Amino acid sequence: MLELKLLRSFVLLAEELHFGRAAERLHIVQPALTQQIQSLERQIGTPLLNRARGRISLTDAGALVLAEARKTLEQAARTEAIGRLAGRGEVGKLEVGFVGSAGVGALMPAVLRDFRRSHPAVELHLVEMAVGPQLAAIAAGTLDVGFVRLPPLSLPPGVTVLPLRPDSLVAALPAGHPLAALDAIPVAALAAEPMVLHHRAGAAELRSLIDDLCGRHGFTPQVVQSVPQISLTVRLVAAGLGLSLLPGSIAWLAVEGVVYRPLADADIQYTLALAHRPQDPAPAVRAFIALAEKAAEI
Template sequence: MELRHLRYFVALAEELHFARAAQRLNIAPPTLTVQIQEIERTLAARLFARTRRSVALTPAGEVFLAEARAVLERFARAESAGRRAGRGEIGRIAIGYVGSAAYAGVLQDQTRRFRAGFPAVEVGAREWPMESLPGLVADGEVDVGFVRLPMALPRSLRTHVLLRDYFCLALPVGHPAAGEAAVAPERLAGEGFVAPEQGAGTYEVARRGGFAPRIVSAPGSLLAVLTQVSLGMGVAVVPSVVREVVNLPNVVFAPLAGETIASEVAALFRTGEAGPMARNFIRQVIDTPELRLSPDDWARARSVG
């Protein structure tokens, strides 16, 4: 028995008239008669009591009608769910991120907008070590990652920059360089550095200052890095965005002298993504213009303060 048989039966059960039911189904009345007889033979039960003047459901027909309607309703729901899943409107998407993406607000902005546009999609988000995210995205465990560039990436992945940031210096309160308008890289030659996951800023400062950085600790997350700075364990080269959102005792931030050392927060995703939900998220990301932070904004804020 096929779904069409259930549709034929339900139409006749609701119309109780072969000609009207056949017209509703857009088939000939004799065809409908044959189909109903086929259903009754399959079930070995009479579903309709028929006379020259009337058609009525039998008790077996009443029972079968309730079940047939339930099957058709479940099929309609399944068909709708399948189509919505094919359009990426339902299901689950896995997001991976590094802490500085959350501090920058780009992670929150993208997930909030995606949830508003696709409320039936479950968004799972988890923080990962920065070096593991490219592999997780490439292997399909994570659909979209939020990372801080620069970093080495497999050829199978693409990025879209959402925030152009720059590095600054985090110092313990009372550090001799804390009151300087801008700290020259060579000024830091004898310092111990607390290194964040994104070490590009630290090594570029050391290169410009002409020294090899002395790494005293590499605790992982930016919050852990700044905590160790607050404990006086060393200085740290960190993204400037953290100074807006992290307020720890005994930590001050200072700009670095010279040309800006850029750092970018980007979404990371697979080239030629096949999953419809991930494609919808990626489309949103690509359509988002990048936000730029400038050291000039810091200078203006300092002058106002």
């Protein structure tokens, strides 16, 4: 395989067509340059230069090799530059998971915006996933980070969570519902109400919290519809199918005909967090985590 050093020497010599000037540009002595060109010619198997009467010129083979040498050196320079950028986390791809409620809240979009501004050459691939599958994917290395809700039902080995912003459950009601007149709704007042909730497969942690909360107030929620997405949940509430219990950050998603009210006697928090591998060496991942921490402080 040809050495890049030999190709660089040949390109400079082809530009100068003078051993002395080319050697000076390379900061080597002329005999060393002569040896390099001879070594290159031996490896290629044909003369690259015409040497006559103290003047040199390129052979036909030399002209062809010159064109290819320039392409090779340009590609090597690009490869080196990309390697440096990747080492600083400035190029590449980041796989980001998120639960639906994080996608409609304000914090996650702010982190994505700030990361895009600071790392424009890093491709962000966003995947909406439930908490459990996100944690499993992070542990397996198919996701880099994930916006999840705490507490998780279980945390796999090799994954940690960074709490970002505490949240609470709120009731989402049709605007004309009698309970909408209250400033805060007692949990027990929901006992007889039809409810639209996330199905367990898509939000096991949220459903577990809701079932536990309702159980502590003496009833099982009357679920008339289980849905996979929070945005659909809110629209079904607007359509009058029932009430819902959702993370408080959902109030950022304004939907006509829906009002949000805090719960008067709910003492649970449903914290937004960032899941990741604590020993992940990727600079882009570390930069993303740092931006999430910064956004959480605002």
